[in-house]
Amino acid sequence: MHPDFQRLMTEAARLTRAGELRRATASIRAALGKGSATAAETPTASDDDCVVIDVEARRVEPAPPVQQPAPASVPGGRFIAGSHTDVNGTHEYRLFAPPVWQGQTLPLVVMLHGCTQNPDDFAAGTGMNDAAREHGVFVLYPAQTQRANASRCWNWFKHNHQQRDRGEPAMLAAMTREVMARYGIDPQRVYVAGLSAGGAMAAILGDAYPDLFAAVGVHSGLPAGAATDLPSALAAMKRGTGSVARSTSVPTIVFHGDADATVHPSNGERAVAARAGRDTPESTRARSANGREYTQRRYRDADGRVVAEHWVVHGAGHAWAGGSAQGSYTDAQGPDASAEMLRFFRTHTLPPPAR
Structure with a gap:
């Protein structure tokens, strides 16, 4: 620097x-x-x-060409192509429908890819469809356009894309609601997660729409309010944010490699602190079945419910933990972030709507 x-x-x-x-x-x-x-x-x-903030400027390891799923189906489910149009233009998406779905009400996870990625690549790398298939969960993968950002990054760093009913948060919330209505999704069990720029946008969505998303997953990302323009975003990425910009009521699970040279690991600490505050966590250090050591910290509320988790993956860089080499920006040696996020999500639901 x-x-x-x-x-x-x-x-x-x-x-x-x-x-x-x-x-x-x-x-x-x-x-x-x-x-x-x-x-x-x-x-x-x-x-x-x-003027792109490419939060995924390097790969942890070279990835082979992504195997594109068939347009209508994948083994054990359907991978549906769709699009959403509103005042922000048209955004395409992919939707995984689990094989158990026969019209009944099921949960939904919204997955936001990182810079240079697309829904097919992100689905292949994270393996979220496999994890969702096991538990009967829909997975929505919105696609960023090159028109909106030259490297297909979600514009988390711009002040006009950080609030409810404005910019990309408004578009993503509207797309989510459209899919919910079309497929009869359980409104109490809708979640959002993302990697890097997608993780930063997931944090913003949880903060802006706590009535829509029951829990948030942030992988190698930044907390809501970490930046409002290009210079402050680059500073936060390289050196971390000095404090939590704003707290959130939404349960949050965070994964971050402590060797991440693209998004400073302290951003993971701040993303957790946005929900956990200064509470003292329960801490466990272990080794994943794939080889990497990690520290898992769990934060409980006054009722004893775990409302935040922080997974620090030791020696890991800027990549999805436990991911597959079929997609980009993955670290197969880490703990299975997709499985752990789904586990965390399944313990949280929104209260039923007031009558």
Whole structure:
């Protein structure tokens, strides 16, 4: 990182506001130690949304080409292609319907991919469909568009995409409700999780829509309110957030590798603290069946119910724990994040609607 990090980031913000995005990107790259602030090779961009925060700038290990599921079905269920259109435009999605579904009411998990990923890649890498099949759970994978972000990142770092009924949170909530209505989803058992930029957006959705999502999973992401613009986002990613921006009432489970060089591990601590506050956790250190050691911390409320969990995966980088090499940004050696998130989700439901 450049010794003049703060000065270069301030200059990047000024240049962005002035519309000089080529020079702004060069300043950002220089701040991160990736080039000169006057580098001629800096890519151009057409607007603010194309100055990308690529929170998945590196892979933990090379991944082979993703095997795309069949458009109508996968073994033991259906993988349905769909789209949602509103004032934000059209966003495609994939929906896993478990084989047990015959019209009955079932839970739903919304899964938000990271930068450069897509629903098929994310489903293959996380193995969430396999975990959901076992428990009879629908899984919705919204797709970010390159029109909205050049690297298909969810725009968690922009102030107009951080509130209820605005921007991407509004679109994702509307898509979720549309799928709920179409497939008769149980409104008390709807959850949201994501990786990296998707994890940061999942935290925002839980904060903005506690009446829609019964629990949240944040993997290698950041807490809601961690940043409001490009410079503050890059600073939070590299150095962590100084404090919890706002608390949340939504139960939260967090996974983060303590060797993550892309999103600082302290962001995982802040995401948990948003729900757990300063409570003292129960702590267990163990080794996953796949090889990595981890520390699991559980936080209970006054009634003894676990309302937050923090899984620190030792030696792991920026990747989905326990994932498959069929998808990108996965770490097969870690504990099974998909299975553990589903376990956590199944212990939490929203109260029934008031009559």
